Amino acid sequence: MTDIPPEPTGPPHPVETSGLSKRYGDLVAVDSLDLTVRAGEVYGFLGPNGAGKTSTLRMLLGLVRPTAGTVRLFGRPPGAPGQLDQVGALIEGPACYPYLSGRDNLRVLARYAGTPSIRIRTVLELVDLADRAGDRYASYSLGMKQRLGVAAALLKDPRLLILDEPTNGLDPAGMADMRALIRRLASAGCTVLLSSHLLGEVQQVCDRVGVVSRGRLVTESTVADLRGTASLRVLVEPLGAAEERARALLGPDRVRVVDGGLDLAVDPDQAARVNTAFVEAGLAVRELRPRERDLEQVFFELTGGTDAAGAQRSEEVGHGVPATY
Amino acid sequence: MAFRRLTDVLAAELVKLVRRPANWLLLAVALVLSLTFTYLVPYAGYLDGTDPAGGGTGNVPPTGPGSGGVAEAAGDGLAALLPAELVGNSIGGLPIFLGAIMLILGVLTVGGEYGWGTWKTLFTQGPSRLAGYAGKLGTLAVATLGTVLAIFVSGAAASGLVAGVEGQPVHWPSPAELAVGVGAGWLVAMMWASFGALLAVLLRGVALPVGLGLVWLLAVQNLLASLAAPLLDWVAQVQKGLPGPNAGSLVAALGAGPGTPGVEQVVGGGQAALTVAGYLVGFALLAGALLRRRDIL
Numbered sequence: 001m002t003d004i005p006p007e008p009t010g011p012p013h014p015v016e017t018s019g020l021s022k023r024y025g026d027l028v029a030v031d032s033l034d035l036t037v038r039a040g041e042v043y044g045f046l047g048p049n050g051a052g053k054t055s056t057l058r059m060l061l062g063l064v065r066p067t068a069g070t071v072r073l074f075g076r077p078p079g080a081p082g083q084l085d086q087v088g089a090l091i092e093g094p095a096c097y098p099y100l101s102g103r104d105n106l107r108v109l110a111r112y113a114g115t116p117s118i119r120i121r122t123v124l125e126l127v128d129l130a131d132r133a134g135d136r137y138a139s140y141s142l143g144m145k146q147r148l149g150v151a152a153a154l155l156k157d158p159r160l161l162i163l164d165e166p167t168n169g170l171d172p173a174g175m176a177d178m179r180a181l182i183r184r185l186a187s188a189g190c191t192v193l194l195s196s197h198l199l200g201e202v203q204q205v206c207d208r209v210g211v212v213s214r215g216r217l218v219t220e221s222t223v224a225d226l227r228g229t230a231s232l233r234v235l236v237e238p239l240g241a242a243e244e245r246a247r248a249l250l251g252p253d254r255v256r257v258v259d260g261g262l263d264l265a266v267d268p269d270q271a272a273r274v275n276t277a278f279v280e281a282g283l284a285v286r287e288l289r290p291r292e293r294d295l296e297q298v299f300f301e302l303t304g305g306t307d308a309a310g311a312q313r314s315e316e317v318g319h320g321v322p323a324t325y
Numbered sequence: 326m327a328f329r330r331l332t333d334v335l336a337a338e339l340v341k342l343v344r345r346p347a348n349w350l351l352l353a354v355a356l357v358l359s360l361t362f363t364y365l366v367p368y369a370g371y372l373d374g375t376d377p378a379g380g381g382t383g384n385v386p387p388t389g390p391g392s393g394g395v396a397e398a399a400g401d402g403l404a405a406l407l408p409a410e411l412v413g414n415s416i417g418g419l420p421i422f423l424g425a426i427m428l429i430l431g432v433l434t435v436g437g438e439y440g441w442g443t444w445k446t447l448f449t450q451g452p453s454r455l456a457g458y459a460g461k462l463g464t465l466a467v468a469t470l471g472t473v474l475a476i477f478v479s480g481a482a483a484s485g486l487v488a489g490v491e492g493q494p495v496h497w498p499s500p501a502e503l504a505v506g507v508g509a510g511w512l513v514a515m516m517w518a519s520f521g522a523l524l525a526v527l528l529r530g531v532a533l534p535v536g537l538g539l540v541w542l543l544a545v546q547n548l549l550a551s552l553a554a555p556l557l558d559w560v561a562q563v564q565k566g567l568p569g570p571n572a573g574s575l576v577a578a579l580g581a582g583p584g585t586p587g588v589e590q591v592v593g594g595g596q597a598a599l600t601v602a603g604y605l606v607g608f609a610l611l612a613g614a615l616l617r618r619r620d621i622l
């Protein structure tokens with residue numbers, strides 16, 4: 001008799017997709033997307049406009065039917081009874097009734113959600129809209145509409161919050177408030193799936209990031225891993241001798257000549273060692289500093305902008321931390 | 326649980342119905358149209374002496390949704406304005422003019438969700454698409470019943486006023502006649518509203534469904550009835566299966582004047598009622614199936 005190892009058990013992930021695809025005629029909006037969002041994390045879903053982010057989110061919520069693949073929210077497929085009971089969402093901007101006040105819009109939505117109306121005051125205060133809640137939605141600024149959309153997403157006190165570009169239309173203070181709200185919700189145990197093309201926003205609030213380009217997930221990683229190991233930037237003379245010394249010291253794969261200096265793929269902790277080696281070799285070190293890639297740089301490397309070569313690069317990079325040396 | 330969710334959705338939809346100014350405007354237009362062409366214009370014609378029954382030499386043209394045609398057809402303008410004719414007068418406009426307003430109501434109720442992009446907001450709150458759509462249909466049922474009742478009440482007031490001013494005896498229709506009349510009016514009104522809802526789902530919006538719906542209701546139906554059917558026998562036969570002529574037959578069977586646009590008894594009242602009910606169910610099911618199946622973009 002053969003022992004069969006038990007299936008790994010545990011609560012299902014808030015979001016799991018497998019081979020998720022969506023075609024609109026000849027256009028492939030989402031292509032075999034495997035995505036997992038773990039409980040309690042803030043997951044950044046990054047990608048340029050038209051990359052397939054919103055189509056993916058719509059499929060998660062059952063608004064759009066996948067052409068292929070599966071979607072599970074807390075283990076339940078779209079359309080299953082109660083699938084969205086613990087899910088709040090703001091998809092592609094707020095959409096409410098212009099002839100109703102902000103508060104009345106939330107009353108309508110609370111009825112739809114089966115949520116007690118006492119929750120309305122709480123969410124209005126969370127998004128700092130309580131003072132204008134009695135005004136008609138049509139009179140709201142874009143930022144206020146966005147806040148109301150987030151309030152609507154919070155009505156059910158969700159365990160999973162799906163936010164598509166939640167800071168659109170917000171002023172800098174509003175954006176900071178929104179980031180703080182997201183972090184607060186996450187610290188209270190809410191899982192957040194944040195779709196954005198604002199890299200600074202993602203960098204500041206997300207634990208993990210998935211980058212999507214042309215419908216495909218090109219990488220999925222923590223923000224720190226995605227930015228990669230920091231490197232050293234050295235301006236030293238003469239450059240040729242310095243390059244030779246660096247290759248001998250660190251290995252040829254870790255040394256690149258860029259813009260009249262050296263980029264060394266080593267931990268910044270190695271700065272003193274590198275400096276000593278150069279000085280002992282009689283080289284004149286003019287500048288030596290750690291250099292971290294920001295998320296924007298990584299993003300452009302992964303998505304390749306909009307040109308075909310970039311797309312090709314993206315496909316070559318594949319999953320995992322991109323190789324830059 | 327599912328029933329409670331459904332009642333919650335219906336309650337939410339009723340709030341939207343009641344708070345939307347455009348719906349009150351439609352009701353006001355329906356009442357003004359109904360009273361103007363059913364009572365005001367015929368009564369003015371009667372007073373002016375242009376009505377045959379009033380001793381004049383002219384005719385009251387069959388202009389309106391109600392009994393302008395009744396006056397002409399009955400040959401007695403005043404009698405057609407009295408309470409005894411309340412049922413026919415109240416539902417006579419539903420095959421065409423009031424039907425057009427009901428169609429617009431159906432389009433606005435469902436198509437507005439496409440126009441504002443609010444389907445996604447509603448459906449991400451949790452209820453199924455069919456629950457949301459059922460809420461819409463329930464709301465339309467309430468709205469159309471309310472409109473029909475308002476037309477009956479305003480018609481009763483107008484006819485009672487005419488009877489009082491003219492010193493005529495007041496004979497109201499029996500409760501059973503009133504109930505049948507209200508029911509038939511509701512059926513026709515709901516059929517047009519669900520037709521509007523279907524167009525809204527089909528075309529995912531408001532403007533085009535309203536435009537095409539009105540072209541069908543106000544133009545194509547009339548052209549078929551007045552131009553094509555007398556010339557082509559097969560068109561006349563096809564007419565007997567179309568929603569407009571059946572609505573006209575139903576209200577004609579209940580006393581609406583045959584001179585009123587759209588009111589003509591081309592089939593029996595029972596068959597007409599079944600056909601209209603069939604269209605109502607068909608429109609509702611088709612729209613529900615489409616809404617459930619298609620992507621919400």
